[in-house]
Amino acid sequence: MSSDSILYSPYTLPCGVTVRNRLVKAAMEENMSSLGNVPGESMYSLYRYWAHGNLGMIITGNVMVDRSSMTGPGGVALEKSNDLAPFQKWAKIIKSNGALAIMQINHPGRQVLKAMQGNAIAPSAVPLDMGKHSKLFAQPREMTCQDIHEVCKRFVETAKQAELAGFDGVEIHAAHGYLLTQFxxxxxxxxxxxxxxxxxxxxxxxxxxxxxxxxxCAKDFIVMVKLNSADFQKNGFSFDDSCEVVNRLEALGVDVVELSGGSYEAPAMQGQTRDDTTLAREAYFLEFAKVLESKTDIPLMTTGGIKRAEVAERVIQQGCALVGLASALAITPDLAKKWQQEWTYSGVIPHCTWKDKSLASLANMAMVRRQLRRLGNNITTLRDPSPLWSLILDMLHRNKMTKRDVG
Structure with a gap:
């Protein structure tokens, strides 16, 4: 019986909270907020699908700690001054069938689109290198020490607001080239x-x-960190660096480290690197997790390319406490439930094979976001969406959202 798999066994985190099973909906950026950068009806509809998909934990997409610094249009932001009602409803929906609700909190740093007219800041004034697509992003300003302390304060305030809204915890995003990764x-x-x-x-x-x-925050409030195993660029953040950071986090009682990798420049989270590192076709970061597991007592979670129960189970058997599912849940939101009914059922992850890796990466994200919008509108998802048409639709949606957010 697939329900007897270790995937469906409970796990107790260091803070004392028990996750009912090992399957986690990892973060995907939705770009579907309501006016004011808060969750609204389309987001609620989307998360209802995941809430009733038999997952142990659901991590939201990016929630920004500063409304003046957004990764893109239609994003969600939670600041100290926010009305908590929309966030309370969001948490209630996520938890409505027994899953834990975790808010991913983030600051984009230099990864701010120029069209957003946002505040692009970074540890150093090093612009994004996206080849001919670099001009889409703002030129970052080097942060002062005061800026750094202000960002720290914002992360802490957003975490406290998430707790007050009823979320079970937060995931601090220190991967994928965002501000904490830039540091x-x-x-x-x-x-x-x-x-x-x-x-x-x-x-x-x-x-x-x-x-x-x-x-x-309370002792039983879950604190997770999403960390790059490496940034997959020559002379960049290395696996040895990652191990050192995890050792520091262990001393602070972090509940879970989610191991990912890459950035906009080297999208390893989509299976692409810049330093010739070979990643597995599924469970991209499992090899790193296996090595790290022997060096730390922090429960580990890995996300990246997982769409089959057999692979997810292997992740747990090889030392991870939790397994993250992302793109596959955009097309099959009840994948965890389907595996219980049919162990060999395979989810689908859209993949664009264009030669321009930067453009292919954008198309991959566009295909996923298209499915999220369909779920938000209660429309059936597509198993084989067109990369080009998805990119066009995504651009139209983002232009509409940009006009709304920028005014």
């Missing part, structure tokens, strides 16, 4: 002060945020 990587952090240089200095902002969130 961790020597390619983007070229500072000469206490925030740059050694990995201890580069990790200082992340460590400060985690320790302060732990201090202001």
């Amino acid at each position: 961790l990587s020597p390619l983007t952090n070229q500072r000469q002060d206490e925030w740059g240089g050694s990995i201890i200095n580069r990790a200082r902002l992340l460590i400060n945020i985690v320790s302060q969130v732990r201090a202001v």
Whole structure:
């Protein structure tokens, strides 16, 4: 019986909270917020599908800690001044069938689209290198020490707001090239002060945020960190750096480290790298997790390319506490339930094979977001969406949202 699989066994986190099974909906950026960058009816509809899909934990898409710095249009932001009612409803929907609700909190740093007219800040004024697509992104400004302390404060305030709204925990996003990753990587952090240089200095902002969130939130509030196993760029954030950061996080009582990898420049989370690292076709980051598992007591979770129960089970058997599902849940939101009924059922992950890797990466994300919008409108998802048409529809949607958000 597939229901007897270790995938459907409970797991108790260090903070004492028990997850009913090992399957987690990992974060996907929805770009579907209502006016004011808050969750609304389409987001509620989308998350109802996942809430009733027999998952143990549901992690939201990016929730930004600063409305003036958004990754893209239609994003969600939660600040100290927000009305909590839309977020309370969101948490209630996510938890309505027994899953734990985790809010992923984030700051984009330099990964801000120029069209958003946002505040693009970074540890050093190093712009994104996306080849001919670089011009789509704002030129970042090097942060002052005051900026750094302000960002830290915002992360802590957003975590507290999430707790007040009824979420069971937060996931602090320190992967995929966003601000905390920019501090961790020597390619983007070229500072000469206490925030740059050694990995201890580069990790200082992340460590400060985690320790302060732990201090202001309840003992049983789940604190997770999403961390790159590496950024897959030559001379960048390495696996040894990642191990050092995890050791620091362990001392702070972090409940789960989700191991991912890459950035906009090297989208390893889609199976692509810039440093010739070979990633597995499914469970991209499992090899890194296996090595790291022997070095830490923090429960690990890995996400990236998983669409079959057999692979998900292998992730748990090889040492991870939890397994994250992302793109496959955009097309089959009840995949965890389907595996219980038919163990060999395979989910679908859209994949674009265009030669321009940057454009293919954008098309991959567009195909996923298209399915999320369909679910938000209670329309059946497509198993084989057209990359080109998905990209066009995504651009139209993003243009509409940009006009709304920027005014």
